[in-house]
Amino acid sequence: MKIAVLGTGGGARAHAARLVGLGHEVFVGTRDPEATLARSEPDMMGNVPYGQWLAGHPGITLTSFGDAAAAADELVINGIDGHSAVAALTATAGPLTGRTLIDYAVPYVYRHRSEHPWPTPWGVMPKLDPCDTDSLGEQIQRALPGVKVVKSFVTQEQATVVDPRSVGGGDHTMFVAGDHADAKQRTTGLLESYGWTDVLDLGPLVCARGMEMYAHMHSAIGFGLGQRFGGHFGIKVVR
């Protein structure tokens, strides 16, 4: 399949690399491909420059947000940070129309660790906006009514989302929520191809609130396990 991944951060890279490994044609969208390739410094999360990373990952096409979305058969993964997602996606509304957009962003009010209110430990999440009575997933769906938004992936690090068997042999739970049954089915199919065996449909997109707010708990669990960054664990719904 032709699949688009919007964004060039660590999570987006994990998905792009995994999708190529599964035999898909992957189109990565960025705001300005030339500027992305011109960067020679690690990005704000410490990832190597994208051009350098891309050279080691053949089979990925780097292009604009719009061209990547237009190239996708059905599935578009939103790896744009929560702070920028609504604006960037709204500007890409045309080519996204009719497609399934899987969103895993957390709506932090900051964009960079240096904006984080130290000495609060990393892991106690900074403020979320929206929170509690709305969610980023719902905001994106309202801004792009012609797109089928599915909230998923957000309850784990993306490294374990694309490789669930690396945690407890894969016996943990991934969640989907959204207002479009066919889009949730496609997302579940993608997750199963990643190796997921327990995908729980939480229901309508309003459940994105709980999934995004779980960021605090995810972070606290990581700290409780002594994993400061990039927690390597999952949660299993035991029933």
Added chain:
Amino acid sequence: MKIAVLGTGGGARAHAARLVGLGHEVFVGTRDPEATLARSEPDMMGNVPYGQWLAGHPGITLTSFGDAAAAADELVINGIDGHSAVAALTATAGPLTGRTLIDYAVPYVYRHRSEHPWPTPWGVMPKLDPCDTDSLGEQIQRALPGVKVVKSFVTQEQATVVDPRSVGGGDHTMFVAGDHADAKQRTTGLLESYGWTDVLDLGPLVCARGMEMYAHMHSAIGFGLGQRFGGHFGIKVVR
């Protein structure tokens, strides 16, 4: 041990009954014991009148908040609803001083289902206050600096907290957070006596934010499983 349970709702009843079953002397605190016993209608959550319930549960002493707290050797379980907890506990500060207070309340801004903004489905939680940048657990600790507050129990229904083996043979995870190591140790000991084998210390009380905000996710998972009220499931941290 002499253990106090503050509150007469369904969760508080589950703890009181279980503690008596484990051989403890249980003192249940309520605002006005005579008024509690005089009630002849089910409470706002549909539980049978407390006097009727108490008649079937010998070994429990019903008294005031203050007398119950004063009677406890060490452990006090806060089963007062989140809406009322800070005020009621502040009024009980004297006898609580020096004791371990285990708090499982969620700070909903409503007190009764009828106050819930229908037709939003039950299960999509109403507004939390505080949320995100503060928690009820931290509010209680600030209001009662002489008390050792532990946030726990809040990530499950109390029926499964007191009987973890009823879900998946008990192979799921309970969490504690707080700023007093000895109080967390006592809480963990109590949980182990309930049957818990995986109690994860998340760290300082600031982690109560994630535990309380998990209420949305807990509710959504219950819906996803087709369990509208009183969800019977747990979550296991797989690592």
